[in-house]
Amino acid sequence: MRKHLSLLAGILLPAALLAQEKINMEVMQQIRTEALEHxxxxxxxxxxxxxxxxxxxxxxxxxxxxxxxxxxxxxxxxxxxxxxxxxxxGKGWSTEHVYAAIKKPYYQPLIAFPLAWSQGTKGLVTGNAILLDSMTITAIDRLGSNLRGKIVLLHTRDSLLKPAPAIYRYPDSVLNSLPDKYMVRRESLTRHLETAKLTAAAKKHLATKGVIALISLQGNGRDGTMEVNGHNGYAKGFELPVPELTVTKEDFLRISRLLRSSVPVNLELDIQNKWYTDDxxxxxxxxxxxxxxxxxxxxxxxxxxxxxxxxxxxxxxxxxxxxxxxxxxxxxxxxxxxxxxxxxxxxxxxxxxxxxxxxxxxxxxxxxxxxxxxxxxxxxxxxxxxxxxxxxGKIRGIYLQQNDAAGPVFRSWLAPFADLGATGVTRSNTGxxxxxxxxxxxxxxxxxxxxxxxxxxxxxxxxxxxxxxxxxxxxxxxxxxxxxxxxxxxxxxxxxxxxxxxxxxxxxxxxxxxx
Amino acid sequence: MRKHLSLLAGILLPAALLAQEKINMEVMQQIRTEALEHxxxxxxxxxxxxxxxxxxxxxxxxxxxxxxxxxxxxxxxxxxxxxxxxxxxGKGWSTEHVYAAIKKPYYQPLIAFPLAWSQGTKGLVTGNAILLDSMTITAIDRLGSNLRGKIVLLHTRDSLLKPAPAIYRYPDSVLNSLPDKYMVRRESLTRHLETAKLTAAAKKHLATKGVIALISLQGNGRDGTMEVNGHNGYAKGFELPVPELTVTKEDFLRISRLLRSSVPVNLELDIQNKWYTDDxxxxxxxxxxxxxxxxxxxxxxxxxxxxxxxxxxxxxxxxxxxxxxxxxxxxxxxxxxxxxxxxxxxxxxxxxxxxxxxxxxxxxxxxxxxxxxxxxxxxxxxxxxxxxxxxxGKIRGIYLQQNDAAGPVFRSWLAPFADLGATGVTRSNTGxxxxxxxxxxxxxxxxxxxxxxxxxxxxxxxxxxxxxxxxxxxxxxxxxxxxxxxxxxxxxxxxxxxxxxxxxxxxxxxxxxxx
CATH class of the missing domain: 3.40.630.10 (Zn peptidases)
Known part of the structure; x- marks a missing residue:
């Protein structure tokens, strides 16, 4: 039904409404010149x-x-x-020293970064790596006292690299009928918040086991690119006690494979972060x-x-x-x-x-x-x-966020920029x-x-x-x-x-x- | 003429010669099974x-x-x-500690690696970065005493990233007519060796200026990927005295832009390498x-x-x-x-x-x-x-290295693997x-x-x-x-x-x- 209304608007109304939108073409030209040439x-x-x-x-x-x-x-x-x-x-935070390396079986520096609002290490620390199956109290207790003095790698199900990404541009044909994008449904948000609470509780439990630090993958980087997000430790009561960092997928998987082959992997870390509480x-x-x-x-x-x-x-x-x-x-x-x-x-x-x-x-x-x-x-x-x-990326059009009445207005506003690739008016939501x-x-x-x-x-x-x-x-x-x-x-x-x-x-x- | 002969071989001879090559298809099948399934x-x-x-x-x-x-x-x-x-x-070499970071105007760790057979730093060292136009004695003398206590970035003409690389496979159509690849002509080799001598001499001259280290780009990496090659310091008499490292193109260009905007960039480095002379x-x-x-x-x-x-x-x-x-x-x-x-x-x-x-x-x-x-x-x-x-990458065929007579032999050997994409016999050289x-x-x-x-x-x-x-x-x-x-x-x-x-x-x- 919504789609039907959208098509109707797209087919029947524009010609009539375009005429009602006054466009000052002289100003449009001035804008183009200033934007593109100066x-x-x-x-x-x-x-x-x-x-x-x-x-x-x-x-x-x-x-x-x-x-x-x-x-x-x-x-x-x-x-x-x-x-x-x-x-x-809440608190400001910045990192002031980041050093991570494999020390044994051979030396190799790691591409690493602490998660935002995570704790630093107690100076330069060394410890053997250990794999944790999942960030749950059960999995932590399964390792028990083996965790003491260790640097914990949180297992990832991703065992291979995704294909190398390419730079993508939309074909013109899709610009008026894109699906909803980045919209979060209330149920997923609720689930996400529940999981986050359990994860935070597990990390606090992990801290009681005497671990040195936690290394986790944050996303699907490759080639030396890594996603680095953060904790909500800016807010009072949400500080997490275990130093947490991420490394590249290549580094992470190498350490994981060595551990699975029962080769001890000794790591050294020195991560110093700074907190700001003045404002x-x-x-x-x-x-x-x-x-x-x-x-x-x-x-x-x-x-x-x-x-x-x-x-x-x-x-x-x-x-x-x-x-x-x-x-x-x-x-x-x-x-x-x-x-x-x-x-x-x-x-x-x-x-x-x-x-x-x-x-x-x-x-x-x-x-x-x-x-x-x-x-x-x-x-x-x-x-x-x-x-x-x-x-x-350049502007290819606009999401109407279901505001159908705005569609004809935007079509007329985009018209002077059609030659620059901005033509799409899509009814969907983006979030x-x-x-x-x-x-x-x-x-x-x-x-x-x-x-x-x-x-x-x-x-x-x-x-x-x-x-x-x-x-x-x-x-x-x-x-x-x-x-x-x-x-x-x-x-x-x-x-x-x-x-x-x-x-x-x-x-x-x-x-x-x-x- | 060569191309003509090659075409002739490709068109007229195979049927006759294929018949002369005895292929034990039973063994070929055993090989496939062992290779692909075990x-x-x-x-x-x-x-x-x-x-x-x-x-x-x-x-x-x-x-x-x-x-x-x-x-x-x-x-x-x-x-x-x-x-x-x-x-x-000559000497063996390995790196035992790699740390590099921007200290000012703000802290940022660098993705860095020392060149093979380069010297380490004298512990943790800090210094302001300076751009050197080219690795020549003239360019070094132009900076003169400004080089003292500095970390030198060797200017690169590459100011932008190349497009993101894709994973490439050959289309079947080119496999029988690939051009020469990786062949080095004597003249280029001579020129290369001359340049290398001048570069080595300039680097020795740079060492007399009291610089802390040299940072140079080695190739065209992006996304955290960087090429890292080495000196020929394994051989007696070829040791270069200035610690030299490379960083990612993103890091390198950021520092360069800051310097061009007259923002002082303070770096810190700690690179320790180990040499092996026992054998x-x-x-x-x-x-x-x-x-x-x-x-x-x-x-x-x-x-x-x-x-x-x-x-x-x-x-x-x-x-x-x-x-x-x-x-x-x-x-x-x-x-x-x-x-x-x-x-x-x-x-x-x-x-x-x-x-x-x-x-x-x-x-x-x-x-x-x-x-x-x-x-x-x-x-x-x-x-x-x-x-x-x-x-x-999988085998798509073979370079004949101009050995025309081997062509029909290889065509017959490749035939049982055509379904796996190995079909090409190309006359060219590869080096x-x-x-x-x-x-x-x-x-x-x-x-x-x-x-x-x-x-x-x-x-x-x-x-x-x-x-x-x-x-x-x-x-x-x-x-x-x-x-x-x-x-x-x-x-x-x-x-x-x-x-x-x-x-x-x-x-x-x-x-x-x-x-």
Whole structure:
């Protein structure tokens, strides 16, 4: 039924509605020229990745990046550019020394990284490796006193490498009918939280066995690329006592095979981490191009992406790219001197990776709590929220998030960028990032369709999420499309159409642990 | 003209000559069954990579692997299985501690590896990074006293990542007409040696400037994969005084960009290497299945591959795979109990990566010196030398090395394996490995066409040359084909046809530094 409605909208309505959308083609051309020929994106990306470093929420790197962003927005002439605290997050953390190696049967350094908010080791420590079948109290007790003084490898079922990933681009044909992506169902979330509790309890039990450290695979890296996530040890009461790190799949499987062949593997580790407790608040970065139409300037169009990253790379594609594109879009609009009727706001969120905290708390504070749907008056003043968080691939279109009425509007906005590959309007939902809290309180909120490139196969949450893995040509294209969307939304006579009454049951996102 | 002859051979002769090659289809079927259904290849590969570790020539890992190979060949019942010294190589070397990190502007561990036979650091050392334009005395003197106490990054012209590599297989259509591959022309070799001398002189000059270490890119890795080669510091008088290491391209370019943005980059290094001088001899591993025909048993068919590897991985594809396939081929022949007329010899060479030393000196000692073409009588007794050294890809055919007369023989030998993808007979030469010394003294010597997989794009000389990157199915197929070739060559009434008189000018291989 939904699909039928969607097809109907796609076939019958566009011609009529396109005519109603006024597009200022002169401005569109200025945007293209500024975005493609005078791009500032590479320098923004360099600043945000190489110079700020990893941007784990509440880490020094995050604060460096956030302060740089505020300063940059101010330099461009944005109003009210500032850090906005969104509430208590918890402790900051960074790693200050990472060393891991096989010592016997022969020396081999390991490519390793501690999990975020994990404990360091007691200086340089050595111990034999041991395989633990699963992170359960039963499996731990099965090994019993054999665990004392050991470095524990948590068994993985993956015994082989997945095929080498390729860089992927969508064919045009799929762009109007993509399936839902990254949506988390309430049941899976509940199951996930239950498992997480059991895992945390097992890890606390493991700590009582006198182990030196725990090594676990976090995802499906290969070739020296490894996924590195974290604990929720930023929050009080969630600290885990055992030092935990990850290594590459190649290193992990080599050690596992040696152990299975009964060859003792002696490892040495020296991991030193630093905790920051001086300011437990989380911060977003906010800045405005103030609207100029007296009747509309209190209305707002928001462009957002999360500024925080994981810590083993420099968060270039997750989500430096989104921040760069959004910042660059605002720079373009300032550079060509537009006078938007509505206010255009940029919002760079913190704490996304730990549970969309920055955006969720921003929405709760300004627009209402999705849990009880007690909405605040300002909720009515947001025309739209646009988010980017799927890597550095160019924009191929937009997810409607089931907002059918917005479809014809976006088709007309995308039309001037069809030659740059941005053509798709797909009815589906996409999830797992910062538009969800906005969507949950009934604000039209959207993510774009981006070419996947090597986002999911190589860079997402990995040590290879670095500047080199950005596609700057894609970022330039996306900056042009974003600038156009923000401009069009700010100039349109009406706010963007809203979906029928939202309801709290739709409000499911991947809050790992409620604070 | 050559191409014309080749086509002629391909079109007109096979039917006639196929008939002359006697193929024992029963034995071919036994070989297939043993290779594909009772393979020992995975365990051989595990022993040679995971358990022996890196096999740098004359390192403890090389000697572990060589001794294991001898013992294994003996267990299978091979005769005369032994280490055979081939002359003086030089010092052994292994790394015992590798630590490298960015300390400022923020902490980030580096994926790093010292070059083979390079010096270690004086314990844990720290210094600011500096970019050196080129490894020339002029460029060094331009930086002058600024170099003191610095860690030098040797500029690379590569400023971006190459596209992500894919796993490649040859289409059938190209297998009979591949171009020459890996052949080194005398002029390029001369130029290379001249450049190497200048580079070594510049590095010695750099040492006088008080630098802490040198970081250089060795190849085109990405994603955490890095190529790691070595100096020729094994040989007396070739030691280079500056500690030299390589890092991933991502790490290298990040530091370079920071320096170009005038951000000071403070690095810390702790690299400890160990030298071994107790035995400077190099060793090959030799073993025989002795021939049973009184008239032919002094004739020999040799199967070879190099046992030595570079040191940052475990030499799984370069050339663990070749050794595994050759060993497995002999295991298969023993397992099915063949009684070959000629002797079948396996030869696992040392010192290949430094200049084909093991095979070259073996040939010089037993068959004659290609430099003056003074041949020894035993040269006449070698029917053929077969080599494998292009990764773990399955055998798709064979390079004739311009030995046209061997073409029809090989076509008939390959025929029973056409369904496994081995069909190509290509007239071209292939180089850069251990069949070249045999070819140079007029012994029919061949390398096989192997599917490239990710050999040149990912594993060759890199830290990712590990067990995971082997394709065990491909190795099983190759073991079957190899066993068949060795059996057929040992059973054939005649030795394999020889090329017209070889001449020393063809004798060009990549001896980097004559010992």
């Amino acid at each position: 791009s500032g994106a590479a320098e923004l990306a360099h600043q945000l990745t190489d110079i700020a470093g990893p941007r784990l929420t509440n880490s020094p790197g995050y604060m460096r990046a956030a302060k740089w962003a505020v300063q940059t927005l101010r330099q461009w002439g944005l109003n009210k550019a500032a850090l906005e605290p969104w509430g208590v997050f 437990l608040n989380g911060y977003n970065v906010i800045g405005d191009i103030t609207g100029t139409d007296p009747a509309l300037k209190d209305e707002v169009v928001i462009a957002g992406g999360h500024l925080d990253s994981w810590h083993s790379g420099t968060g270039a594609t997750d989500n430096g790219a989104g921040c760069v594109i959004m910042m660059e879009a605002l720079r373009i609009l300032k550079a060509i001197g537009v006078q938007p009727r509505r206010t255009i706001r940029i919002a760079l969120w913190g704490g996304e990776e730990q549970g969309l905290y920055g955006s969720f708390n921003y929405v709760k504070k300004h627009y209402g709590n999705p849990a009880d749907m007690q909405l605040l008056p300002a909720q009515q003043q947001v025309s739209a929220y646009f988010n980017l968080d799927n890597g550095s 797992s990032t910062d538009h969800l809290p906005f969507d949950a309180v009934g604000i039209p909120a959207f993510q774009f369709i981006q070419d996947p490139l090597e986002y999911e196969t190589r860079t997402h949450h990995t040590n290879m999420d670095t500047y080199e893995h950005l596609s700057m040509d894609d970022i330039k294209q996306a900056s042009a499309v974003m600038a156009a969307f923000l401009y069009n939304a700010a100039m349109r006579d009406e706010k963007l159409p809203r979906k029928p009454q939202p309801h709290a049951e739709q409000f499911v996102f991947d809050l790992n642990y409620p604070l | 393979s020992g290849a995975a365990e051989l590969a595990h022993q040679l990579t995971d358990i022996a570790g890196p096999r740098l020539t004359n390192s403890p890992g090389y000697m572990r692997a060589a001794k294991w190979a001898v013992q294994t060949l003996r267990q299978w019942g091979l005769n005369k299985a032994a280490l055979e010294p081939w002359g003086v190589f 400077l001899n190099g060793y090959n591993v030799i073993g025989d299945i002795t021939g049973t025909d009184p008239a032919l048993k002094d004739e020999v068919v040799i199967a070879g591959g190099h046992l030595d590897s570079w040191h940052s991985g475990t030499g799984a594809t370069d050339n663990g795979a070749g050794c595994v396939i050759m060993m497995e081929a002999l295991r298969i022949l023993k397992a099915i109990g063949v009684q070959p007329r000629r002797t079948i010899r396996i030869a696992l060479w040392g010192g290949e990566e430094q200049g084909l030393y093991g095979s070259f000196n073996y040939v010089k000692k037993h068959y004659g010196n290609p430099a003056d073409m003074q041949l020894l009588p035993a040269q006449q007794q070698v029917s053929a030398y077969f080599n494998l050294d292009n990764g773990s 850069s490995t251990d069949h070249l010394p045999f070819d140079a003294v007029g012994i029919p010597a061949f390398q096989f066409i192997q599917d490239p997989l990710e050999y040149e794009t990912r594993t060759h000389h890199t830290n990712m040359d590990t067990y995971e990157h082997l394709s065990m199915d491909d190795i099983k197929q190759a073991s079957a084909v190899m066993a068949a070739f060795l059996y057929n060559a040992a059973m054939r009434d005649e030795k394999l046809p020889r090329k017209p008189q070889p001449h020393a000018e063809q004798f060009v291989f990549d001896l980097n530094y004559p010992l």
